[in-house]
Amino acid sequence: MSRVSIVTPAALALERRLVLQFLGVGSLAATGLASGFVPLARAAEQSLAWPKNAFAQKNEAAALAALFEKPIVVPSDKVSLDVPEIAENGAVVPVSVTAALPNVTAIALLIPENPFTLAACCQIPEGTEPAISCRLKMAKTSDVVAVVQADGKYYSTRKQVKVTLGGCGG
Amino acid sequence: MKPEKIMVRLALVLLVGATALAGAASAQAATQSEFEAAYRAATEAEQKASALRNQWTPTEAALEAAAKAAAAKDYGTAMDLARRAEALAEASVEQAKEQDKLWQNAVLK
């Protein structure tokens, strides 16, 4: 299925190979159309195809493997993750990631206890700061895992966020 | 085993058996008219609660379930649910009457 690598121009040759391989795959039409962009022709730019396969995975390792082609992920304190200890509401959990690393090209956020592990993944082009904030949904108490791709290497950090229902129930 | 133990056990079995039978019997014997009487009592109690503006959601749920069970001709279940609804309604009426006086104690003074 679509194994699209989110990498810097440095690995463009590999990118082009993937793109060509991808073109051959039947599902291209659906993915291309679904994303409403004409993504793949511009091989020079990072590919724009939504990593459908990665978003379909149900555990951390499979999601990362699908997203980054079997990365070796090293926990690192260079990646800082700002999440609440107890989520005020599992539907809107504020998450901020900052990476004190050079040449960051992608930041991915995973929630292992969610039905689908990969929550979001952002491409960081050259010149964009390696820091993002967003709001995620968490089905229940779980780690929030941030994985940063920099110079083709992978660094991660994780923190647990407690999630429980509010109020005294119906 | 000592005779007394056997006797006790036997008595217990009989007792349990009897109540189960009675329960089952009452389920079959509850005729439509008995259900309707219980249902009427429950709705009257609920109207009292409504007048006191203090109805409970489980009462409404039990009344609804009772009506549904009755519609399905399952008068045994319908009867139990109607009785449950009446008990809940009575409790909510009681709560309203009590709170009519007790609320003053909670007021920040």
Next chain:
Amino acid sequence: MKVAIATIGRRAAACLVLLLALVLPPASAEQRIDPAADQRAFQAYFRQAFPSVALNDFANGPYAVDKDMRKQWEEIMQFPPYDFALEDGKKLFETPFKNGKTYADCFPQKGIGIRQNYPYFDRQTGEVVTLDLAINRCREQNGETPLPYQVGDMAAIDAYMASTSRGKPFAIALPADPRAFAAYEKGKKFFYERRGQLNFSCASCHVQAAGKRLRGDILAPALGILASFPIYRSDWGSMGTVDRRFISCNDQVRSVAFKPEDELYRDLEYFLSYMSNGVAIAGPGTRP
């Protein structure tokens, strides 16, 4: 015989006393009900319970009394989810009715910067009028259909009108009118009265357990609890008015809720708003 007469005499005297007690008018409603004293005691309780919380910060409910919750709130407030409703509300507020009039023609000061005075006691109709009721009455006077309560356009218009009052302290008036005092007292009773199968009152959570955790929630203190309405609750994923909150609270304690803008809800809002006089309006707000 003498004994019998004596007992009859004593019994007659007792009846007489009883009769007198009934005949004499009970202390008139005003003396017994002292809203100003209630307000002082109410505010004093919360200022002592949360000494580090400034008066206006009580408008921020759980975020005024829990650091971790406040941090999440501050992040969400950078771009609050009610932004869309607020913008819709402004457009709706300014869109003329079919007869060319707009809400501005119904409200004092064209409806701008007045939210802090609602609800008020209407001496003509002898009832508590909330902002939502006034909005729908304005629509009906101009030949428009009333808006559904609790959500949607009503919540959006509330959001805009509240935003024009931000920073203005609640200034709820209690006219010297026995009907106003009666409405106030009914609201007060509703607030302290236990209800539902769970047998809780508003006070059980928002007075006795204010600042404590109820599963995922931190219970907001009752002081200033309406100052940030209407609120966008993550739980609802949309805006909600005071009615929506009262109804959802009643459901939670398994009490059958009333219709929105029911007299008792309006009286409750009147009591709660009057208790919060002095707390600045901070609506629209976001909540868990």
Next chain:
Amino acid sequence: MASTIRVRAVAHGESTEVQSLIQHPMDSGFVKDKDGKLIPPHYIETVTFDWNGKRVFTAFWGPAVSKDPYLKFSFKGGKKGDTLKIGWSDNEGKSDETMATIL
């Protein structure tokens, strides 16, 4: 139809901070509606940000991103008056695009 994208882009010295809020249900497909029917998944998949024709950010989102999704990032470059193009597309092929001026 008013844009579904709210953007606040502010230039700070030589970098620009971008905040965006997009009006979208972001249905995960796991939630039931009032009548107990599952609401089908309907969520934004791709969001792109371009400054003067240069791609400065791409986000790939799944059903775990909150309703009315929020995003904040910043990029080197951009000054007051420049324009920023933001576009999104979702799993139903719907999309929207808007231009925002950097403050």
